Amino acid sequence: xxxxxxxxxxxxxxxxxxxxxxxxxxxxxxxxxxxxxxxxxxxxxxxxxxxxxxxxxxxxxxxxxxxxxxxxxxxxxxxxxxxxxxxxxxxxxxxxxxxxxxxxxxxxxxxxxxxxxxxxxxxxxxxxx
Amino acid sequence: xxxxxxxxxxxxxxxxxxxxxxxxxxxxxxxxxxxxxxxxxxxxxxxxxxxxxxxxxxxxxxxxxxxxxxxxxxxxxxxxxxxxxxxxxxxxxxxxxxxxxxxxxxxxxxxxxxxxxxxxxxxxxxxxxxxxxxxxxxxxxxxxxxxxxxxxxxxxxxxxxxxxxxxxxxxxxxxxxxxxxxxxxxxxxxxxxxxxxx
Numbered sequence: 001x002x003x004x005x006x007x008x009x010x011x012x013x014x015x016x017x018x019x020x021x022x023x024x025x026x027x028x029x030x031x032x033x034x035x036x037x038x039x040x041x042x043x044x045x046x047x048x049x050x051x052x053x054x055x056x057x058x059x060x061x062x063x064x065x066x067x068x069x070x071x072x073x074x075x076x077x078x079x080x081x082x083x084x085x086x087x088x089x090x091x092x093x094x095x096x097x098x099x100x101x102x103x104x105x106x107x108x109x110x111x112x113x114x115x116x117x118x119x120x121x122x123x124x125x126x127x128x129x
Numbered sequence: 130x131x132x133x134x135x136x137x138x139x140x141x142x143x144x145x146x147x148x149x150x151x152x153x154x155x156x157x158x159x160x161x162x163x164x165x166x167x168x169x170x171x172x173x174x175x176x177x178x179x180x181x182x183x184x185x186x187x188x189x190x191x192x193x194x195x196x197x198x199x200x201x202x203x204x205x206x207x208x209x210x211x212x213x214x215x216x217x218x219x220x221x222x223x224x225x226x227x228x229x230x231x232x233x234x235x236x237x238x239x240x241x242x243x244x245x246x247x248x249x250x251x252x253x254x255x256x257x258x259x260x261x262x263x264x265x266x267x268x269x270x271x272x273x274x275x276x277x278x279x280x281x282x283x284x285x286x287x288x289x290x291x292x293x294x295x296x297x298x299x300x301x302x303x304x305x306x307x308x309x310x311x312x313x314x315x316x317x318x319x320x321x322x323x324x325x326x327x
Contacts, residue, residue, distance in 0.1 A: 014300055017247045018254065018269040026162045027176060034154050034180045038187050042147045 073102045135199040142190055154183055157200075161207055167266045168211045169220050170255060178214050182207040197280065204281040208267065212259070220255055253303055254296075261296030264289050 077099075134152065141149035161182055165175035186206055193202045254265050264278060268289075271277035275293070279286040 014250065014297060014304075015269075015273065017250045018265070019273055021167075021251065021269070023159065024163050024166050024172065024175070026158045026179070030158055030162065030176055030180070031151070031154055034158070034183050035151050037180060037184055038150050038154075039147055041184060041187060 069105055073105065076102070132198055132200075139190060139193065139199065142187075150187055153186070157183075157203060161203070164204070164207060164267075164270050165211055167254075167270050168215060170252060171220070178211050179207070181214065182210040185210055201277075201280050204277075205283055208263070208281050212263065215259075250300065250304055253300060257296050257299055261292050261299060264292040265296040265300070268293055 134156065138149045138152040142153075158179065161179040162175055165178040165182070166172065169175055169178065182203075186203055189206065193199065197205075254262060257265060263282060267278040267281050268275065271281070275286055275289055278293070279289040282289060
């Protein structure tokens with residue numbers, strides 16, 4: 001379908017200039033050079049696909065561990081919260097102790113996330129992704 | 130160019146005949162190099178970008194779902210390659226406002242002066258923001274076919290028309306003499322509007 005952009009009015013000169021460009025002829029070695037690269041590519045061994053099946057048990061275990069950690073964190077937090085309302089003194093000691101490992105877990109998760117994002121970025125730039 | 134030939138070559142490539150890809154490169158090298166040239170206006174780079182597009186086509190040939198013609202698929206793929214190449218390494222151009230307009234006696238060397246003037250308009254396209262530059266480049270590459278431009282850009286026709294209109298409007302403002310009939314290009318004292326393409 002051709003355009004209805006009014007080529008005969010004030011855009012005419014632009015259309016004539018941009019539309020009337022001479023054809024560029026590829027250099028004589030272009031075809032050979034391209035086919036050489038294609039042949040090189042074809043001769044390369046195929047990349048090994050990620051072994052999802054083998055990795056699946058590990059992924060499931062990691063997810064389960066993560067879920068358990070999350071559950072424990074919430075559970076401990078709730079238990080401590082209940083104890084806080086009973087005795088103020090005990091609260092200060094136990095809550096502090098319970099939140100300390102939670103903080104470490106959160107920090108570890110953040111570091112993992114950051115390193116994963118960084119690795120993706122680097123791999124994306126290098127054309128691996 | 131024959132769609133049947135493309136299809137036959139694709140089938141042969143997919144069963145492992147690497148040599149069959151040569152037919153595809155032979156038929157499409159001209160259009161792809163010309164398309165790349167319009168994106169960067171550098172012959173050497175245009176050939177490199179076209180070669181990269183062919184290599185991507187080779188890798189992704191199995192992904193062509195035959196819903197569109199081979200040429201549509203190839204042009205869309207090439208446009209993606211050229212776009213990302215130019216994002217990685219943008220073209221280095223003299224700012225438009227710094228480029229001298231052709232000047233001199235109107236009666237002499239008119240052909241050369243017109244060629245220079247035309248060339249400055251073509252180079253001006255590269256100074257357009259990418260969202261307007263690409264529709265302009267592809268619209269004229271596809272011989273003013275909006276539908277083909279939209280297919281290559283994988284955008285709705287309305288969007289392409291709007292961006293095209295804006296791109297042409299920017300060019301028209303940059304080169305106002307093009308809109309005035311019988312205005313001599315040579316010896317013109319018109320100065321570009323600096324803010325237009327910034």
